[in-house]
Amino acid sequence: MPDAGAYIVLGAALFAVGMVGFLARRNLIVMFLSTEIMLQGVLVNLVGFNRMYAGVDGQVFGLFVLVIAAVEAGLGLGLVVLLFRRKGTLDSEVWATMHG
Amino acid sequence: MTGGLVYLLYVLFAVGGIALYLAMPRTQGAHAKAGLVIGGGAVAGLLALCAQVYMAPHGSNIFYYIFAGVALLAAGRVVTHPNPTYSAVYFALVVLSVAVLLVMQRAEFLAVALVIIYAGAILVTYAFVIMLAQQSGGGSSADQRAREPMLAIIASFVVMGTIAGRVSDLRELPNSPVEVQATADVMDVPLADTPVKDAGNTLSVGRTMFNQYVVVVQLAGLLLLVAMVGAIAVSRKRIPADEHGPPPPPPGEIGRTVPPF
């Protein structure tokens, strides 16, 4: 079975790709999907680190990551729908009215 | 990891960043194919590096290479595809690949929970919202142009380089106790051959969760409850007229109250 290090490098790469998406994309839904990719990276990392120590604590942390993801999806998509109903677009830059 | 290999790692990250930059949507049309080729090269290099440094030679490693590669390329496609529906489909691919990788580390329960919760619930909700918001099939200006892709890529890949450079010392970290917990490689166990009495991963996850982390479980439940209340409160709200947006629908069509039963 592959080493923990391989998983940690993969997790870091997934996290970075998700971060790029979150920073660079303008569609609210794609931004949310990018945060989910970052969470996938975290999950891979947790399982990789779990490998180094006896027990399954890392996997339990992973389950809590899933809880956070579910919360984020429920609340975040509710907000996205609300924002979409206000402006009729998913472009996040429409909401950049606060900067002078 | 020796010094030279760390620089090789940084070079691979830089190549991956260039690939992402090329594939980012822009108004003049993205170089998706070039990005895919260069990104594929970077991913292959990264996996080869992993193979060099981290892998004990074993037949089942081939699954790691396949699914790690699929996960990374699909993740890159999620953040670069101009159509959000395709982003969601590629994200499903990421989730399934990650689930396979988790099964390889004997985290079966987490893997199947990932599939049920992410692919079965969260992603379907995303698809639902995408379908509601873009019935015409995309093409809005928000998807045609990325926002400062260069800066975003530099920032993210510096973060990634920092993490990966630090963890390059992992070879010296304890790597043995796992043999106590996961005695056999999951790929070595014939399909239905596991002894029935071995309760396995589900039982150990449950024991740990409800003994050591029982307070966290309660907190997670509370968090879910709060989020549910919040989501219902947010989505049932009436929308006031906004000077930029479409006029609100006439009263009586939305936000209609339905008595229980």
Place this chain on the structure above:
Amino acid sequence: MLLAFTQLGFSSILALVILGIILGMVAYSIYFERKIAGWVQDRYGPNRVGLPTLVGDLLPEKYGKFHFWGLGQPIADGLKFFLKEDIIPSHVDKPLFLIAPCVSLIVALIGFVVIPWGGQVAIFGQVFNVQVANPDIGLLYILGVGSMGVYGVVLGGWASNNKYSVYGAVRATAQMLSYEIPMGVAIMCVVLTCGQVRLEEIMASQVAGWNVWNLFYHPVAFIILWITMFAETNRTPFDLAECEQELVGGFHTEYSAMKFAMFFLAEYAHMITGCAFLAVLFCGGWDPIPFVRIPLFRPEDTGIIAMLAKMAVLFGKVAFFMFMYMWVRWTVPRFRFDQLMRVAWKGLIPASLGVLAVAIAGLYLGLHRTLWFTLPGNVAVVLVSLWVMSRAKDPVSGREANLPPLTRSPELGVQA
């Protein structure tokens, strides 16, 4: 040679055999669906296409032509699907349009691998599990695969780029999300009763001791799971995603020929897996009669004949549940969408939570496997539900009282 005598080899052979049986059952399910439709509607159903032999033609003229009750119909249907022109409309999103039926079919055909088809079998002194794979998470695997099933519908509907198809896809999504919840909760009752998530162990706990099937511990959970199975497979009365009167064909409006056939096959394959799942979880799997031990059907019977008999019993149960699917389809009219949502959120979810509370209380008191505790608990859940429903001001069916009265549009100047 060696491979054939390991579990891996046995599993591979078993997978092929079961896959063949399921595909055959799918083809003949469609025939029986039409026959049952004919029976319900008091007409003959397909009875013209004979088997492709000359027997019917060799009979003497005075007996007339013998058609074998139309048993050749599935073969003719399959040939028709293969030979029809495969149309891809120009306005669709081509990659997703092509992927969707494949996703549908693949997901429907990989669910059966964790079903324990017939206990254990000894061949030349070696004991094999009659199960393709025995992962640690068997039950959750079926749930996960089943929850992927909606992707075919969603992708197909969206890619068709057609308002009706998108409506079908949106409906399928909302329906699937709503009915996964009572399904999961009902399954949790079984998990708590048996203390296991391996299907094989759940099976074993039902044939141990007094042979009490889970059906008798938690009948309400069984009924809830059964109802959600109808919704999960998009069958009437829950087939809002493809409802002909409102949405033309729903998500498969734009599909034709083999791609349509793949959706069709996927639906029936999904039904068969679901029926097997239901039989294993609640109805004792390969155990023919509850409360009684019959030779040939004990866990320690590991002969090949015993294995075949057990598989026959399980497939018999599957056939029974398939028949129920079809009977319901041609008897019960379709829900309206708000009724569908209300059935899930105000009916099934509270009821399933009630049954789960009974199961948890039983586990806490150590009475989770005692009939005199769980059965009255289930009855209490039913009574409470009935009491609440009787006090409801708003009937579940019919037009809502607080909708505005029916009026024509003002442009026409006519008030109804």
